[in-house]
Amino acid sequence: MLGAGPQATSAIADVVNFGLYTGGGCHKIKSSSLKVTMVKVYKPGKVAIVLQGRQAGHKVVVIKQLDDGSKERPYPHAIVAGIERYPRKVTRRMGQKKVQRRSKVKPFIKVINYSHLFPTRYALELETLKGAVTVDSFKEPSQREDAKKNIKKLLEERYTSGKNKWFFQPLRF
Secondary structure, three states, X not given: OOOOOHHHHHHHHHHHXXXXXXXXXXXXXXXXXXXXXXOOXXXXXXXXEEOOOOOOOOEEEEEEEEOOOOOOOOOOEEEEEEXXXXXXXXXXXXXXXXXXXXXXXXXXXXXXXXXXEEEEEEEOOOHHHHHHOOHHHHOOHHHHHHHHHHHHHHHHHHHHHOOOXXXXXXXXX
């Protein structure tokens, strides 16, 4: 370090050595013994917003998180299910058939990098979603379509029951 005085080097040495006062004296802790663990933000059921790509701005629910990555994807990512087309507005004077048509949801399933997700404070408690989508369901198009059909049925049931209204409304900004 050019131009750094003795005070600067001693301050840096204090930071590097992690000197801690424990009453009897000053003990040094090696930096390799300190482990920094990240807080797990994306747990199954957590609602997030997609920031990049085709579904940017759409809400998703995390089905499975892979914090350490995998062989094919060596970065932290999550398997998510989201809403590509949100249900339309329903009023009292509409008939039952029209309400049924407007309550349809178009879902999507995707593997998304953590850096392209924005977590929210909301969560969905969908235990049945965990079994609907797995890592294997992305390998063949027919399995992917079956998974989407299962998710569509589950999300539409959730919407008609009136729970988690915020999840089924598109973002407005």
